[in-house]
Amino acid sequence: xxxxxHFGDGIxxxxxGYTGPDVAAIHLIEEAGxxxxxxxxxxxxxxxxxxxxxxxxxxxxxxxxxxxxxxxLDHAGGAGAFMQAFPNAKLVVxxxxxxxxxxxxxxxxxxxxxxxxERAKELYGExxxxxxxxxxxxGDGHELDLGxxxxxxxxxxxxxxxxxxxxxxKSRAFFTGDTFGLSYRALDVGGKPSIFPTTTPVQxxxxxxxxxxxxxxxxxPTAMYLTHYAQVxxxxxxxxxxxxxxxxxxxxxxxxxxxEGRKNLIEQDIWALVGEEATRAGWTVPEAEWRRxxxxxxxxxxxxxxxxLEARKG
Numbered sequence: 273x274x275x276x277x278h279f280g281d282g283i284x285x286x287x288x289g290y291t292g293p294d295v296a297a298i299h300l301i302e303e304a305g306x307x308x309x310x311x312x313x314x315x316x317x318x319x320x321x322x323x324x325x326x327x328x329x330x331x332x333x334x335x336x337x338x339x340x341x342x343x344x345l346d347h348a349g350g351a352g353a354f355m356q357a358f359p360n361a362k363l364v365v366x367x368x369x370x371x372x373x374x375x376x377x378x379x380x381x382x383x384x385x386x387x388x389x390e391r392a393k394e395l396y397g398e399x400x401x402x403x404x405x406x407x408x409x410x411g412d413g414h415e416l417d418l419g420x421x422x423x424x425x426x427x428x429x430x431x432x433x434x435x436x437x438x439x440x441x442k443s444r445a446f447f448t449g450d451t452f453g454l455s456y457r458a459l460d461v462g463g464k465p466s467i468f469p470t471t472t473p474v475q476x477x478x479x480x481x482x483x484x485x486x487x488x489x490x491x492x493p494t495a496m497y498l499t500h501y502a503q504v505x506x507x508x509x510x511x512x513x514x515x516x517x518x519x520x521x522x523x524x525x526x527x528x529x530x531x532e533g534r535k536n537l538i539e540q541d542i543w544a545l546v547g548e549e550a551t552r553a554g555w556t557v558p559e560a561e562w563r564r565x566x567x568x569x570x571x572x573x574x575x576x577x578x579x580x581l582e583a584r585k586g
Contacts, residue, residue: 275287275324276323276324276327276328277502279495279497279502279503280443281440281442281443281445282301282302282303282421282442283299283300283301283302283443283445283497283503284299284300284301284302284324284328285297285298285300285497285501285502286298286299286300286320286321286324287320288311288312288313288314288317288320288321289313289316289317289320290314290317290346290395291346291568294457294458294501295500296311296347296499296500296501297311297497297498297499297500297502298310298311298312298313298317298320298321298499299311299497299502300321300324300325300328301418301421301423301440302328303418303420303421303442304419304420304421305330305334305419306336306418306419307325307335307418308335308338308339308418308423309321309335309338309354309358309361310339310341310438310447310497310499311339311340311341311348311449312338312340312347312348312349312351312353312354313346313347313349314346314349314350314395314397315349315350315352315353315396315397315398315400316350316397317350318350318353318357321354322357332357332358332359333358333359333360334360335358335360335361336360336419337361337362337364337408337416337418337423338351338354338358338361338363339364339416339438339447340363340364340365340366340369340373341437341438341447341448341449341451342366342369342431342432342435342436342449342450343365343366343369343372343379343434344432344450344472345379345380345383345392345395345396345399346395346499347449347450347499348365348369349395349396349399351363351373351400351402352373352376352399352400352401352402353400355400355406356400361406362408363406363408364407364408364410364416364425365407365408365409365410365434365436366409366410366427366434366435366436367409367410367411368433368434369434370404370407370409373401373402373407374401374403374404374407375401376400376401377399379399380392380396380399382474383396386473386572386575410425411425411427412425412426412427412436421440421441421442422441422442423438423439423440423441424438424439424441425437425438425439426438426439426446426487426488428448428449428451428484428487428488429475429477429484430451430477430478430479430480430481430482430483430484430485431449431450431451431470431471431472431475431481432450432472432475433475433477434475435449435450435451436449437449437451437452437484437488439488439491439493443494443495444491444492444493444494445493445494445495445496445497446488446491446493446495446496446497448496448497448498448499449498449499450472450498450499450500451481451484451485452467452485452488452496452498452510452511452514453467453468453470453498453510453514453517454467454468454469454470454498454500454501454569455467455468455498455500455501455504455510456500456501456566457502458557458565459553459555459557459562459565461554461556464506464553465504465506465510466513466549466553466555467504467510467513467514467517468517468546468549468566468569469481469514469517469518469521469573470500470569470572470573470576471518471521471572471573471576471577471580472572472575472576473572473575473576473578473579474576474579474583476577476579476580477580478518478519478521478522478580482515482518485511485515489507489508489511494507495507496510517545520545521542521573521577522577524538524542524545524577525577525578525580525581526581527541529581534578535574535575535578538574538577538578539570539571539573539574542570542573542574543563543570546562546563546566546570547559
């Protein structure tokens, strides 16, 4: 595990430990002795965050905000535990997600439908409700003050309708959750990252995802901080790759729309697309390793595209 990584401008990535090392980052933003955390991993991730705060000299009382990009549980599963640990914090979440943080039973039921009840329980444990009085429903344009540092909320659907990204006006960087895709450090080549969209069920909307990325591009950000995994720069190149690969995913789905066993065919073609990207980028890790790294993401992308094809019929 990378543990705690400092990127400058008071921005750190904490390895959440979710499903393994270097999979899901929790970002820590520090300004004037005050702190905000972006995304939470699961309940077990809290111990890593407490260690990171101690390493940076911050106390639990210094945390003013827990910022959720969206309420998928690899990003929000630990929210209730975090709010118990950080007594001064407010939980910031898209208005569509707020009620599920206050009463998470339907959220857990939805995750159980994707992973199965036993695996969902293993991944997330018991979800802890967050008191309504401690929740900020943050719509587009909402601004947060962190020790004089302004963090602006962008409504960014495409991956989910309850997704926001956070623009830090000091570093001029975005905290993007899943809207700007996945970029695992093990696949970097000479420090040059690759990127891949996430079409996870159940609210993938390609045109909305394109529009959300274009909105963020318009701010000319210095960097993107992805939950999966941490800082990427060279934003124009990666944004172009995201647009190209979103279209490639849509084309794969549409190719198999009327086929029997559609989801499996979609998954096979996504793996072929990953192989093309591996060749294009010159990944140095063996194929068996990049398949291991991306296995869950490819499976979920195929599920999401299958659900998207069904949804657009209506």
